[in-house]
Amino acid sequence: MITLYTFGPYFGLPDGSPFVVKAMTLLRMAGLDYREDNGGYGKAPKGKLPYIDDADVIVADSTFIRLHIEEKYGFNFDAGLSDRDRAQSWAVEKMCEDHLYWALLDARWGDKANFARGPAHFFDAMPAPLRPLIGGMIRNKTLGSLRAHGLGRHPRPQIESLAARDLAAISAILGDRPYLMGEAPCAADAAVFGMVSGVLAPIFDTPIRTAAETHPNLTAYRDRMLTRYFAPAAGA
Numbered sequence: 001m002i003t004l005y006t007f008g009p010y011f012g013l014p015d016g017s018p019f020v021v022k023a024m025t026l027l028r029m030a031g032l033d034y035r036e037d038n039g040g041y042g043k044a045p046k047g048k049l050p051y052i053d054d055a056d057v058i059v060a061d062s063t064f065i066r067l068h069i070e071e072k073y074g075f076n077f078d079a080g081l082s083d084r085d086r087a088q089s090w091a092v093e094k095m096c097e098d099h100l101y102w103a104l105l106d107a108r109w110g111d112k113a114n115f116a117r118g119p120a121h122f123f124d125a126m127p128a129p130l131r132p133l134i135g136g137m138i139r140n141k142t143l144g145s146l147r148a149h150g151l152g153r154h155p156r157p158q159i160e161s162l163a164a165r166d167l168a169a170i171s172a173i174l175g176d177r178p179y180l181m182g183e184a185p186c187a188a189d190a191a192v193f194g195m196v197s198g199v200l201a202p203i204f205d206t207p208i209r210t211a212a213e214t215h216p217n218l219t220a221y222r223d224r225m226l227t228r229y230f231a232p233a234a235g236a
């Protein structure tokens, strides 16, 4: 069986990382059984989660996990999409992952109150005296990568205004359709759901969440994806 390396459920979400939520959703979309292991971060080949172990083949990065599923299991996430829809869905996915994600990171890790509510709990299993030390080091490392990306160089209100534009774009593309590209979910839905559900997580108090909440189709979309892929099985 496939092992998916995760952080674990945090913030009322299937996982604390939107990329892990994306990978979970892809596996569920493809109907593949998998087990979760939240102890694999130390061995992550690219230093990040998610990655999978599929019969001793290690695949790191959510997009390469998608390509692996397509190649090994013959599942076409974008079946039925026109070339234009495929291109548009890829563009939206990458806007989420390479732009909106960094704004989410700033909201969660940059804002001190949100950090205390959220990511600080990643270190709860450590001995109490070490928690602020290790937590502070990882926070500095994360904010360093945000700065290296570039988005972290803007003052927070500017970051938030850019994120609000991303969310308005996703909302406009979704329109009144159930999924991004129409009646059926496609690969980008896994990525966009991972990010939008992360942005909407109620424990974080942030103008980015408020911006997302002004688009009722985004909250409905989050709920639709949750029900479709993460509702507990009957009797479970």
Ligand SMILES: N[C@@H](CCC(=O)N[C@@H](CS)C(=O)NCC(=O)O)C(=O)O
Pocket: 016, 017, 018, 019, 047, 048, 049, 050, 060, 061, 062, 063
């Ligand atoms: N491109 C990667 C991004 C994965 C990623 O950024 N994961 C973050 C969590 S959201 C991570 O593992 N960060 C830990 C670190 O940078 O040390 C993917 O699509 O899987």
